[in-house]
Amino acid sequence: MTFSLFLLQGLLVPVLSPLCVGVIKKIKAWLQNRQGASIIQPYRDLWKLFHKDERISKDASWIFLFAPLVVFSVKVFVGWNIPLFSLDSGFFATSDALVIVYALALGTFFLALAGLDVGSAFGGFGSSREMTLSALAEGGFIFSLLTVALLAGTTNLFGIASHSLFDSGLHFVPVILAFLGFFIILLAETARFPFDNPATHLELTMIHEAMILEYSGKRLALMEWASANKLVLFFALGANIFFPIGLASGTDISTILIGVGALLLKLLAFCLVIALLESSMAKFRFFRLPDLLVASFILNAVAIGLINSL
Amino acid sequence: MLALISSPAVFSLIMIIFVVGAIGSLFFHQSDRWANGWSSVFALLGTFLGIIFSLSTFMQGKELFFSFSQTSFTFLQFSLHIDMLAVFFLFAISLIGFFCSLYGFGYVKHYYGKYDIGALGFLYNILLGSLFLVVTASNALFFLIAWEMMSLASYFLVVYDRHDENNVKAGSLYLVMTYVGTAFIITFFLLAYKYTGSFQFDVIKLQSDLIPVMVQNLMFLCAMIGFGTKAGIIPFHIWLPAAHPAAPSHVSAMMSGVMIKTGIYMMIRLFLDVLAPVPLWWGETILIVGMVSSLLGVLYALTEHDIKRLLAYHSIENIGIILLGVGSAVTFYALDMKSLALLGLMAGLFHTINHAIFKSLLFLGAGSIIDQVHTKNMEEYGGLIRYMPQTALFFLIGSMAISALPPFNGFFSEWLTFQSLFQGIAALSFSLQWIFMLAAGSLAFTGGLALTCFVKAFAGIFLARPRSVEVTHAKESVLSMRIAMGGLAFLAVLFGLFAGSVTKMISTIGQNLALFEKVEPFVSVSSTQTLELTGGFALVSAPALFLFFGVIGLMIFFLVRFTVNRKQRITLGNTWDCGTPLNARMEITTTGFARSIILVFKNVLKPSIQQAVEYHDATSRYMPKSHSVTMGVGDIYLKYFYLPLQKFIHESSLRSRIIQGGNINVYISYIFVALIITLFVVL
Known part of the structure; x- marks a missing residue:
């Protein structure tokens, strides 16, 4: 039973992630008065890509060939190590907050190298922008997790999720501030508005899409899937670290069903917020984005300051 | 057997080996091959014995006190004290020295016929010998003699490639800064002598409470400036990015890997051993210095396009990270939280050895590249992964280790550093908390920026298309160089995989210091290599990380490769070129890559652009003949x-x-x- 929970934990992120992308696209279509593609369209896209032949640049080295594997594996690894639906399904020696942050950085490292590897101007600039943003996002990311870690007394993510932070009502403000900080990082790391436009291939603005421009076939499928995974990872982190409600503890079927149901609801809520946000605001100018990231860091620093003065 | 090895005789033997190696290579200086062979063999032998000596002394846990000879002066004694802290640094020096000597054997060949190889061998062996003495001397004057030998040997190595005028300039700057530093160090020891009446470290330690508080504070500042100059803390760092690139690459690796660590060694020795107990503000000062050095070091590294200067700036950054560990140790110690102080010290020491490994690996990699492409300018590299695949792999491992990516060694020492800073935030009151918060913040940003910088460096050197003709003539370096780099890369993985055991050993080293006697460190290591903080604040297991990630990677590889669409065809084509023939000038340059982040930090870095236009007809100014742009960074x-x-x-x-x-x-x-x-x- 524990083993099947463990497997479910590992498979949940890759299985759900295309659905989330589909749901966001659907909501955005509705908001634009369009019918929109079916919510399972991303699955079909992946299936199609996996069955296509591949065309690879002559300039590509093994880094380019190897990167999709690393990037995708990192996302699966992280998905296995963060609380999703249950508190008893994780692998505790590797679910430390810093491990997760730096594992994601490993994925970013190979993604950026792959973008630079083929020597096209698009990929190079995509990587440059991506690294600029992710370097500045790191401070906010670590500090937002640190805020809740200090409250819970552990940096282990399952440990954090097992504390109900709202018990005394005292820590409401720090948690909300840290969540706001985290949400900014979420938008930056998952290449969403106002940081990046996931739907564009305009050379002047694209970031994530520019890096994977030269991929095709299976490797493109892995890259696309990995970025969808990252979206779900951040949704799950935001939901379960800051608002750990409905997480199953124990191996009882009904609690697990509740846990999975709660996760789906939370993901839906995040999809809705992202879709609304992307329909209602414009992308920021690139050099205004660092201000946003620094604001995230400051929000978290204030949150940590509040914890001890309470 | 072990007792036999860890004896003063063996240590003296190592010294004799270096001296014989040094003098012998001078003797053979007529023949380049003989001189190189002689000096390399003796350097290898000496450092290999050094590794065995330090390991066996560590395993027996015994301290050695001995003198080389009795002098008629009362204040100058050639006395050595090899305790666990010294053993730790001896180990780092011999380990890095061993691989650098191996590398040097192949690398020096390209100096044949150009310079005197005998002199190089002489200086190199003297440098190794003096490094051994610096970390073991227990008499201030003897220490200063060793320190001078080290500084002079490294100065002559910096100006070894003397046909390049810049190297000579860099050497002079290095010499001036070293002597400024040494002046402060001498002041430090003279003050200590005035109040304790001795130059022996152990006597100063026993009588340190005789020194008035104000004088102690003055001594602290002297030591920070003096040893900080050697370690390369900002703002005393200016010699480092000039001198390290000038030296031959295996010497740069020694300088960046271990020589600057002697400054750290003396800081630990003085603040956590000799001068203890210490006031709180010392720790806070070290933390602030650590923050500034780490953050600014990495920012300046981002602005560089000279490969060795870039690595030199990263040394400054990593010295900053080490000082964050040491600084939190001193702060916690001043607050009498010894268990946490030990954690901070362990983080600092672990990062010291890790940085020694990956930074020397990176410098050696840079040396191989420069040897082939004949320039240090990264804008003229590109695409080297095809021509030097093994060097590329080793450099990649080094880059990932220095960027603290799991599962390499750098990650675990930064993890420990983070945890000791987090403990400061969690355990201290608001007036002290903020400094740990700033320190943790700067460490977090440093991590992200270092990652960016190594994406830039690795991609600029190895990926995309060659940006100069030289690259297409490059060949993989000779065997001894590859073995040296491969060995260090292997160590970077090994120290990651066995981070638990290494942490345990380092805790023994810390506990050997008098003030940490019988103090349990705040981190414990289980039998399965799991690092766990006391009270369960955090835990991480390196083998589990390796295994878990490896299994997932392999599973996905086999699933994607062999189950989905097995009949897939792969065709090779051109990169999408938008209809214009693609050339190397369309790639992003390393300068271009870092430009946006430099502009984000323009208030600190003060980037400058100079444009010069030359016209065909200067009066009408319509037809530009040439247009040049010079980008730089203001030197504040x-x-x-x-x-x-x-x-x-x-x-x-x-x-x-x-x-x-x-x-x-x-x-x-x-x-x-x-x-x-x-x-x-x-x-």
């Missing part, structure tokens, strides 16, 4: 610190010149006045 240290200082010294020298009348009567009257004053003072 030179502008706001060193130039005003130089101006001040220059002007006060001019003022004081008035007393130099040139008339002999005036001088005689000076002597007379001085005599009278002296008499008054004495009587």
Whole structure:
């Protein structure tokens, strides 16, 4: 039973992630008065890509060939190590907050190298922008997790999720501030508005899409899937670290069903917020984005300051 | 057997080996091959014995006190004290020295016929020997002699490639900065002598409470400036990015890997051993220095396109990270939280050895590249992964380790550093908490920026298409160089995989210091290599990380490769070129890559652009002939610190010149006045 929970934990992120992308696209279509593609369209896209032949640049080295594997594996690894639906399904020696942050950085490292590897101007600039943003996002990311870690007394993510932070009502403000900080990082790391436009291939603005421009076939499928995974990872982190409600503890079927149901609801809520946000605001100018990231860091620093003065 | 190895005789034997290696290579200087072979064999032998000696001394846990010879002076004793802290640094020096010597054996060949190889061998062996003495000397004067030998040997190595004028300039800067540093160090020891009456470290330690508080504070500042100059803390770092690139690459690796760590060694020795107990503000100062050095070091690294200068700036950054560990140790110790202090010290020491490994690996990799492409300018590299695949792999491992990516060694020492800073945030009151918060914040940003910088460096060197013809002639380096780099890369993985065991060993080293005697460190290591903080604040297991990630990677590889669409065809084509023939000038350059982040930090980095246009007809200014753009970074240290200082010294020298009348009567009257004053003072 524990083993099947463990497997479910590992498979949940890759299985759900295309659905989330589909749901966001659907909501955005509705908001634009369009019918929109079916919510399972991303699955079909992946299936199609996996069955296509591949065309690879002559300039590509093994880094380019190897990167999709690393990037995708990192996302699966992280998905296995963060609380999703249950508190008893994780692998505790590797679910430390810093491990997760730096594992994601490993994925970013190979993604950026792959973008630079083929020597096209698009990929190079995509990587440059991506690294600029992710370097500045790191401070906010670590500090937002640190805020809740200090409250819970552990940096282990399952440990954090097992504390109900709202018990005394005292820590409401720090948690909300840290969540706001985290949400900014979420938008930056998952290449969403106002940081990046996931739907564009305009050379002047694209970031994530520019890096994977030269991929095709299976490797493109892995890259696309990995970025969808990252979206779900951040949704799950935001939901379960800051608002750990409905997480199953124990191996009882009904609690697990509740846990999975709660996760789906939370993901839906995040999809809705992202879709609304992307329909209602414009992308920021690139050099205004660092201000946003620094604001995230400051929000978290204030949150940590509040914890001890309470 | 072990007892036999860890004896003063073996240590003396190592010294003799270095001396024989040094003098022998001078003796054979007529023949390049003999000189190189002789010096390399003896350097290898000496460092190999050094590894065995330090390991066996560590395993027996015994301390060695001995003297080389009795002198008739009471204050100068050639006495050595090899305790666990010294053993740790001896191990780092011998380990890195071993691989650098191996590398040097192949690398030096390209100096054949150009320079005197005998001199290089001589200086290299002297450098190794003096490094051994610096970390073991227990008498201040003996220490200063070793320190001078180390500084001089490294100075001559910096100017070894003397046909390049820049190297000679860099050497002079290094020499000046070293002597400024040494002046502060001498002041430190003289002050200690005045109040304790001894130059022996153990006597100073016993009588350190005789030193008044104000003088102690003054001594702290002297030590911070003196040893900080050697370690390369900002703003005393200016020699480092100039001197490290100038030296031959295996020497750069030694300098960046271990020589600057002698500054860290002395800081730990003085603040956590000799001068203890310490006031709180010392720890806070070290933390602030660590923050500034780590953050600014990495920012300056981002602006560089000279591969070795980039690595040199990363040394400054990593010294900063080490100081964050050491600084939190000193702070916790001042607050009498010894268990946490030990955690901070362990983080610092672990990062010291890790940085020694990956930074020397990176410098050696850079050396191989420069050897083939004949330039240090990264803009003229590109695409080297095809021509030097093994060097590329080793450099990649080094880059990932220095960027603290799991599962390599750098991650685990940064994890420990983070945890000790987090403990500071969690355990201290608001007035002290903020400094740990800033430190953790700067460490977090440093991590992200270092990652960016190594994406830039690795991609700029190895990926995309060659940006100069030289690259297409490059070949993989010779075997000894590859073995040296491969060995270090293997160590970077090994120290990651066995981070638990290494942490455990380092905790033994920390507990050997008198103030941490019987103190349990705040982190414990389980039998399965799991690092766990006391009270369960955090835990991480390196083998589990390796295994878990490896299994997932392999599973996905086999699933994607062999189950989905097995009949897939792969065709090779051109990169999408938008219809114009693609050339290397369309790639992003390393300067371009880092430009946006430099602009984000423009208030700190002060980026500058100079444009010069030359016209065909200067009066009408319609037809530009050539257009040049020079991008740079403003040197705020030179502008706001060193130039005003130089101006001040220059002007006060001019003022004081008035007393130099040139008339002999005036001088005689000076002597007379001085005599009278002296008499008054004495009587």
